Amino acid sequence: MAKNKLTEYFRESYEELVHKVTWPTWSELQNSAVVVSIASLIIALVVFMMDITFENILKFFYGLF
Numbered sequence: 001m002a003k004n005k006l007t008e009y010f011r012e013s014y015e016e017l018v019h020k021v022t023w024p025t026w027s028e029l030q031n032s033a034v035v036v037s038i039a040s041l042i043i044a045l046v047v048f049m050m051d052i053t054f055e056n057i058l059k060f061f062y063g064l065f
Contacts, residue, residue: 024032
């Protein structure tokens with residue numbers, strides 16, 4: 001009985017992936033990759049600038065003592 005349910009699960013999963021899922025085109029994937037890459041770069045730069053800023057603030061603050 002468990003084997004039948006497992007087989008049915010895989011068969012239904014395959015059918016759904018093949019017939020019901022809409023897969024993106026190659027150009028859509030490329031566009032998404034570019035957007036993600038640019039967003040990641042911007043976020044990395046923002047975090048880098050925050051790190052440098054806080055480092056300088058803390059150096060100044062600890063330099064007062």
